[in-house]
Amino acid sequence: MSKRAVLLVNLGSPDSTSVPDVRRYLNEFLGDERVIDKPRSKLLRTILVNGIITPFRSPKSSKAYQEIWTAEGSPLVVTSQKVREKLANELGAEAPVYLAMRYGNPSIASVLAKIVADGVTDILLFPQYPHYAMSSWETVVVKVQEEAARLAKPLNVETVQPFFEDADYIEALYQVSAPYLSLPHDMLLVSYHSIPERHLREADSSRAHCTVMKDCCSTCSPIHGTCYKAQVLKTTQAFVKRAGISADKHTVSFQSRLAGEPWLTPYTDYELERLPKEGKKRLLVMTPAFVADCLETLEEIAGEGKEEFLHAGGDWFQHIPCLNDQPPYIDFLAGRVRAWLGGRKPVEIQAGQRAQTLAAAE
Incomplete structure (x- = not known):
């Protein structure tokens, strides 16, 4: 018998405002080929990001994070955790809700491992991006699919499409x-x-x-x-x-x-x-x-x-503050999840479409 769950994924944040943590985060973030996609060579991109961009950008970004950091931690992560908790409370026994970050922690790989360990067989992937972009929505979908393919047990993933005019x-x-x-x-x-x-x-x-x-x-x-x-x-x-x-x-x-x-x-x-x-x-x-x-x-x-x-x-x-963990947003998320639980199939844009298009063009 299948067991279904929801996976929310947002961008992520450094583990702290220290320069080493910020640099580690930026290396992962900017090292994503869907964020910085030129030069095409992975080696040259790595040199550009790790050797030129992040050494100079990390101290400045560290100061910027210090301006917004709270006693609980990163505002993005803390708010996302509250969204997960409130959505889980709203859904109750209908489906468990998990949270991962595309970069930083909790990582997609670690959360997927927990999902499978909990006996889940089917998940609704809900990227926390209203709009499609290869550097946001697409990279989340591709990363989840890649990590799911590495799991010892099969995991069926269905994805919520961008909801920009829902x-x-x-x-x-x-x-x-x-x-x-x-x-x-x-x-x-x-x-x-x-x-x-x-x-x-x-x-x-x-x-x-x-x-x-x-x-x-x-x-x-x-x-x-x-x-x-x-x-x-x-x-x-x-x-x-x-x-x-x-x-x-x-x-x-x-x-x-x-x-x-x-x-x-x-x-x-x-x-x-x-x-x-x-x-x-x-x-x-x-x-x-x-x-x-x-x-x-x-x-x-x-x-x-x-x-x-x-x-x-x-x-x-x-x-004007973002939707954050306000009730209207929780209601929206719950509505989409319940539609899926009720048998509606989310219309999914083919992950990796841009990469496939580029390969064909080349």
């Missing part, structure tokens, strides 16, 4: 944001994590749509199933429609980029400087690409972003 997800976003939207403000800035523009083209198996066709994101296409930009724009459109926010009261931007090639624009830091100059002095910022507050939301947006906006002439700045 009506219940949009409603959860609205419910959590509503108290902040009621505050007087001139503009809502919807900031998403950026990715290289090149990744959009590589995820386009047709090679004829993303960044090639005019208005590619607004032109309906099956390619949008693996197009991060099209998906974040659909999230924004669905959210502002639900919230009743007019076109002149919101704008979209992209944060957290690396130097060396074009990333999605407009850049959030540029928008934080531009908006006060155009009379947008009271600013709300929300970050829907993240379901739990983390370094990119707490330090980069609520901390540095606020300073940049006020320094540029803004009067008031408020970051």
Whole structure:
């Protein structure tokens, strides 16, 4: 008889704010070929990441983590643990809930080993990413499949697809944001994590749509199933429609980029400087690409972003917290899990699709 369970997977954090722990974490994170995918050679990427990027970035990242670290530990991990606990309490005897991190601890390999030891035969993998990107959703799915294949006992894995415009997800976003939207403000800035523009083209198996066709994101296409930009724009459109926010009261931007090639624009830091100059002095910022507050939301947006906006002439700045462990998000997760338990099959984007497309092209 099969025994079913749920596996939540989020990004992860260093074990502590010490430079060695941060460097170890960054080596694993940035060493992922779906995060930094150039140069193609694994050896050259390793030299680039371990020998050049992380030695210089680790001390700076350590200080950034110190700004947001709590007595309980990493905000991302602590919040994710609370989500797991609350979802488990909501589901009760229906299904146990496990939590793993793509990088750092608890690792996917260790949690899968525990899942099998507990007698589980079928899991619903629930990546904690609303949108598809090879550096977020896809790398989680591929890693879980790789580690599951190494287990001594077979484990059936079904995966929740990106939920960027799921009506219940949009409603959860609205419910959590509503108290902040009621505050007087001139503009809502919807900031998403950026990715290289090149990744959009590589995820386009047709090679004829993303960044090639005019208005590619607004032109309906099956390619949008693996197009991060099209998906974040659909999230924004669905959210502002639900919230009743007019076109002149919101704008979209992209944060957290690396130097060396074009990333999605407009850049959030540029928008934080531009908006006060155009009379947008009271600013709300929300970050829907993240379901739990983390370094990119707490330090980069609520901390540095606020300073940049006020320094540029803004009067008031408020970051809207992520969904975190709020009841609307727990309800959304429970609804998706119960649909699976009731026999509905999650529609799964083929993991590794980008890699297969690249191999075919080469």
